[in-house]
Amino acid sequence: xxxxxxxxxxxxxxxxxxxxxxxxxxxxxxxxxxxxxxxxxxxxxxxxxxxxxxxxxxxxxxxxxxxxxxxxxxxxxxxxxxxxxxxxxxxxxxxxxxxxxxxxxxxxxxxxxxxxxxxxxxxxxxxxxxxxxxxxxxxxxxxxxxxxxxxxxxxxxxxxxxxxxxxxxxxxxxxxxxxxxxxxxxxxxxxxxxxxxxxxxxxxxxxxxxxxxxxxxxxxxxxxxxxxxxxxxxxxxxxxxxxxxxxxxxxxxxxxxxxxxxxxxxxxxxxxxxxxxxxxxxxxxxxxxxxxxxxxxxxxxxxxxxxxxxxxxxxxxxxxxxxxxxxxxxxxxxxxxxxxxxxxxxxxxxxxxxxxxxxxxxxxxxxxxxxxxxxxxxxxxxxxxxxxxxxxxxxxxxxxxxxxxxxxxxxxxxxxxxxxxxxxxxxxxxxxxxxxxxxxxxxxxxxxxxxxxxxxxxxxxxxxxxxxxxxxxxxxxxxxxxxxxxxxxxxxx
Numbered sequence: 124x125x126x127x128x129x130x131x132x133x134x135x136x137x138x139x140x141x142x143x144x145x146x147x148x149x150x151x152x153x154x155x156x157x158x159x160x161x162x163x164x165x166x167x168x169x170x171x172x173x174x175x176x177x178x179x180x181x182x183x184x185x186x187x188x189x190x191x192x193x194x195x196x197x198x199x200x201x202x203x204x205x206x207x208x209x210x211x212x213x214x215x216x217x218x219x220x221x222x223x224x225x226x227x228x229x230x231x232x233x234x235x236x237x238x239x240x241x242x243x244x245x246x247x248x249x250x251x252x253x254x255x256x257x258x259x260x261x262x263x264x265x266x267x268x269x270x271x272x273x274x275x276x277x278x279x280x281x282x283x284x285x286x287x288x289x290x291x292x293x294x295x296x297x298x299x300x301x302x303x304x305x306x307x308x309x310x311x312x313x314x315x316x317x318x319x320x321x322x323x324x325x326x327x328x329x330x331x332x333x334x335x336x337x338x339x340x341x342x343x344x345x346x347x348x349x350x351x352x353x354x355x356x357x358x359x360x361x362x363x364x365x366x367x368x369x370x371x372x373x374x375x376x377x378x379x380x381x382x383x384x385x386x387x388x389x390x391x392x393x394x395x396x397x398x399x400x401x402x403x404x405x406x407x408x409x410x411x412x413x414x415x416x417x418x419x420x421x422x423x424x425x426x427x428x429x430x431x432x433x434x435x436x437x438x439x440x441x442x443x444x445x446x447x448x449x450x451x452x453x454x455x456x457x458x459x460x461x462x463x464x465x466x467x468x469x470x471x472x473x474x475x476x477x478x479x480x481x482x483x484x485x486x487x488x489x490x491x492x493x494x495x496x497x498x499x500x501x502x503x504x505x506x507x508x509x510x511x512x513x514x515x516x517x518x519x520x521x522x523x524x525x526x527x528x529x530x531x532x533x534x535x536x537x538x539x540x541x542x543x544x545x546x547x548x549x550x551x552x553x554x555x556x557x558x559x560x561x562x563x564x565x566x567x568x569x570x571x572x573x574x575x576x577x578x579x580x581x582x583x584x585x586x587x588x589x590x591x592x593x594x595x596x597x598x599x600x601x602x603x604x605x606x607x608x609x610x611x612x613x614x615x616x
Contacts, residue, residue: 200374
């Protein structure tokens with residue numbers, strides 16, 4: 124049993140798996156993307172809910188003006204993980220990112236866990252964002268709250284945007300890249316405007332003290348407490364503990380940059396483009412997050428920030444309500460690109476898992492006409508439409524964070540393992556100071572998970588148990604490696 128679940132794919136098999144054409148099920152993805160496209164996809168998915176919502180929520184609840192430090196901490200941890208992603212993605216350019224790396228280095232069951240984990244991250248993340256998109260569109264055009272926004276019984280706005288973008292996602296990767304890049308230009312331009320315009324309304328009193336003194340956090344049950352505080356001390360808001368807790372939550376804002384690694388099989392020059400795409404995405408995102416969060420807390424006292432629409436309310440509080448319309452436009456564009464890149468990423472993860480037969484390959488086949496995994500993408504979109512239309516998911520942002528952090532731990536561990544098992548492998552990009560930096564990256568990610576709530580860990584455990592049931596019920600016996608093992612043990616006649 125142990126040997127079966129820890130079997131690994133050879134690196135050579137991973138690198139040449141698209142050379143094998145056994146019909147539609149192994150039809151390859153098309154190499155259409157350059158480094159600018161990859162950075163566009165990265166910024167497209169990263170700059171979204173975090174900058175338009177989480178900045179205000181966490182500044183008010185946990186960090187105060189020091190939310191800027193929280194974003195820096197989360198950004199540094201993400202950058203460490205991105206360096207590990209860059210080495211693996213440039214050396215092993217394949218769809219599935221962390222899933223594929225784990226399959227080649229640690230073992231099949233760990234690869235399944237990561238794949239299942241990434242599907243949770245992207246499905247729930249896009250569901251949350253779709254509901255946010257609906258709310259901003261309702262605010263922008265004063266649409267009926269009965270079908271748009273959080274007051275709706277069935278959020279038809281969220282359902283509609285997922286349906287439209289699913290069609291774009293399956294049409295072709297180049298079409299998705301063009302739309303994503305267009306939306307990214309709009310939202311980055313408006314984010315820069317917010318930073319520059321907001322500087323004229325800063326008040327020193329709003330950011331003094333920069334790190335508010337720590338105090339016990341009021342309200343909530345024991346399940347709402349961060350794990351580390353539940354184990355070692357009383358829950359606290361503000362102070363150093365509050366800043367770290369906020370960093371663990373706003374890590375949600377950086378989740379999704381690994382979507383760039385998911386597109387490695389469609390990159391024209393992965394050795395050069397992937398490191399640029401990953402690192403460029405995180406640098407740009409961190410600068411924008413820090414700038415916006417500093418301006419937000421400087422314009423309005425953190426205790427008065429509106430958690431629902433922090434940026435709009437901040438400008439209104441200083442008599443610049445005209446800027447709220449621009450912010451709503453940026454939010455609609457920003458969240459649209461997030462949903463689109465989430466859908467594209469889900470399809471690539473499903474394609475990789477189906478190619479390995481851990482899920483039925485028929486559902487993840489690549490269409491010869493569009494070069495995209497149409498069935499899996501559409502199936503995932505239907506699930507997202509159902510969830511985003513009926514279930515308020517704002518409280519599940521933490522679950523997306525823990526899913527991403529868990530994947531980052533495995534990617535960080537995979538770097539020194541692969542260097543030991545395949546020292547001869549060509550690595551166009553190498554993590555500096557390995558194995559020190561990968562180990563630091565893994566430990567930093569683990570520490571941030573301990574700053575998420577007990578309830579988040581419980582929900583993650585439930586999702587994990589469902590995934591294990593599916594793996595042992597289907598994947599373990601139907602995987603491509605299982606078939607090879609079975610064939611190799613057949614007696615010769």
